[in-house]
Amino acid sequence: MVARIVAQLRVARIVDHNWSHHMSHNLSHNMKYFIQTYGCQMNYSDSERLVTVLKKLGYEECDHYSKADLVILNTCSVKQNADNRIYGLGEPFAELKKKNPKLKIGITGCAIRKCTGIRGECKEEIFRRMETVDFVFRIKDLMQLPDILRKLHHVEGANEIKDLLHYFDINPTITNIAQVFIPIMDGCNNFCSYCIVPYARGMEESRNIREILDEVEKMAKRGAKEINLVGQNVNTFKPSDVDSKSDETPFTQLLRKIDKVNGIDRIRFFTVHPKDMTDDVINLYGELKSMVPHLHLPVQSGSDAVLKRMNRLYTVERFKELAKKMRKRIPNISITTDIIVGFCGETEDEFMESYNLIKDEKIDLVYVSKYSERPGTSAQKEQKDDISDDIKKDRFERITEVMKDVSHEYNQQFLGKTVQVLIEKVDKGFASGKIPEFKVCRFPSDNQNLIGEYVNVKVKKAMEWCLDGSVAS
Numbered sequence: 001m002v003a004r005i006v007a008q009l010r011v012a013r014i015v016d017h018n019w020s021h022h023m024s025h026n027l028s029h030n031m032k033y034f035i036q037t038y039g040c041q042m043n044y045s046d047s048e049r050l051v052t053v054l055k056k057l058g059y060e061e062c063d064h065y066s067k068a069d070l071v072i073l074n075t076c077s078v079k080q081n082a083d084n085r086i087y088g089l090g091e092p093f094a095e096l097k098k099k100n101p102k103l104k105i106g107i108t109g110c111a112i113r114k115c116t117g118i119r120g121e122c123k124e125e126i127f128r129r130m131e132t133v134d135f136v137f138r139i140k141d142l143m144q145l146p147d148i149l150r151k152l153h154h155v156e157g158a159n160e161i162k163d164l165l166h167y168f169d170i171n172p173t174i175t176n177i178a179q180v181f182i183p184i185m186d187g188c189n190n191f192c193s194y195c196i197v198p199y200a201r202g203m204e205e206s207r208n209i210r211e212i213l214d215e216v217e218k219m220a221k222r223g224a225k226e227i228n229l230v231g232q233n234v235n236t237f238k239p240s241d242v243d244s245k246s247d248e249t250p251f252t253q254l255l256r257k258i259d260k261v262n263g264i265d266r267i268r269f270f271t272v273h274p275k276d277m278t279d280d281v282i283n284l285y286g287e288l289k290s291m292v293p294h295l296h297l298p299v300q301s302g303s304d305a306v307l308k309r310m311n312r313l314y315t316v317e318r319f320k321e322l323a324k325k326m327r328k329r330i331p332n333i334s335i336t337t338d339i340i341v342g343f344c345g346e347t348e349d350e351f352m353e354s355y356n357l358i359k360d361e362k363i364d365l366v367y368v369s370k371y372s373e374r375p376g377t378s379a380q381k382e383q384k385d386d387i388s389d390d391i392k393k394d395r396f397e398r399i400t401e402v403m404k405d406v407s408h409e410y411n412q413q414f415l416g417k418t419v420q421v422l423i424e425k426v427d428k429g430f431a432s433g434k435i436p437e438f439k440v441c442r443f444p445s446d447n448q449n450l451i452g453e454y455v456n457v458k459v460k461k462a463m464e465w466c467l468d469g470s471v472a473s
């Protein structure tokens with residue numbers, strides 16, 4: 001049960017997920033697709049655009065890759081094990097291809113850097129490592145997918161897609177109206193020493209405010225109440241249609257406009273970088289109706305020395321100051337973070353600084369990662385991955401323990417209170433979703449119509465991962 005709840009808690013962030021669309025309009029042939037998405041919200045959102053293209057080509061969704069004629073893996077390469085999971089699929093795919101000669105395998109996402117094309121046409125490393133892969137495409141070349149599939153599967157259509165300038169211009173096929181992810185920018189210029197993202201996704205590119213607002217408005221008309229804005233470093237959002245006379249940052253201008261969209265009353269964003277978070281964004285908390293009492297502020301380490309080796313360009317003091325300013329505006333705000341344990345040369349004392357930061361700053365949810373060396377990053381070239389797996393594992397577990405204590409204590413404030421839950425899922429007799437503070441809350445129900453709706457729930461039990469309650473009368 002706990003595992004299921006934790007999995008659900010993570011869904012907003014790390015998605016590894018089976019699609020569940022059952023609609024299709026063009027049944028001229030019965031080609032079936034299956035998309036497996038790994039990684040962060042950016043990939044989740046990209047897959048929603050990918051679905052639109054496949055549906056336009058007449059493919060129908062199916063619920064397992066063994067039934068599909070087309071399998072697309074949308075990959076993440078932030079850690080080694082994410083890469084390994086993809087390579088592990090080589091053999092099962094070879095078996096499936098024996099049973100279904102029509103089956104084609106495509107790879108996109110952060111593992112694809114160099115080119116877009118079918119086997120033989122382009123030289124991506126993955127063709128060599130996985131013989132079963134038929135084609136690859138960089139997600140920014142999504143507009144070329146119809147051409148690739150015309151060659152491989154003789155499907156036609158989606159001509160309007162080919163002429164688009166950017167894949168963000170493709171309308172997403174929303175998976176869950178309670179979890180709407182809207183990309184505002186792509187890429188990252190920061191080059192934290194451990195991180196593959198700037199290599200995988202390239203340099204920062206922002207969408208225009210008008211385009212983003214159009215998408216938000218469309219979602220609001222379809223019943224969305226909460227919007228998750230996605231970008232690797234949302235504070236450096238730089239659209240070309242910004243009001244240059246304003247003293248406020250473009251990100252603040254965007255938040256003010258989204259706040260005015262009818263029906264939207266919760267905005268979250270992933271991710272803020274502590275070096276770039278500005279006071280004008282902080283000042284919106286408590287001012288705009290839709291700023292939820294939750295901020296994800298990835299710190300990565302509680303040690304200044306480690307932050308320096310990570311090239312994070314801020315100090316722990318800066319993180320603490322930001323947390324203090326946030327708490328001055330919203331005393332009970334939930335602050336969540338990311339921590340990497342076992343980074344190059346991390347001593348026990350340096351680790352304890354991370355441990356104590358979580359405890360002292362009452363960080364009530366931590367996404368902990370064991371450091372994983374990534375080829376091509378500056379840490380891989382210039383530092384040594386010298387912390388053993390056992391130590392990494394031990395530190396991972398200790399951070400998880402302290403985080404559980406903090407969350408458990410934080411969650412007690414909801415006991416006996418009525419909270420507003422935006423229902424994401426109704427499964428096995430429970431409806432569940434998030435409260436504004438980003439906690440999962442569930443209550444007994446089988447009513448599928450609740451998905452995307454608010455329900456007021458009286459909390460009867462407050463555990464570290466989840467609040468349990470019943471519909472408030």
Ligand code: SAH
Pocket residue numbers: 078079194195196197232233271272273298300338339340369370371372373374
């Ligand atoms: N832009 C975000 C992070 C995106 S990557 C930020 O700056 O915080 C998501 C998370 O994966 C990171 O926050 C980090 O905790 C983790 N991560 C990234 N590279 C990693 C690596 N090489 N090993 C382990 N964890 C890593």
Ligand code: SF4
Pocket residue numbers: 188189190191192195196197198232233273
């Ligand atoms: Fe990676 Fe750093 Fe960019 Fe985040 S800010 S995506 S951790 S390089």
Ligand code: F3S
Pocket residue numbers: 038039040041042043075076077078110196197200201
């Ligand atoms: Fe992974 Fe790419 Fe996101 S590497 S974490 S899917 S930006």
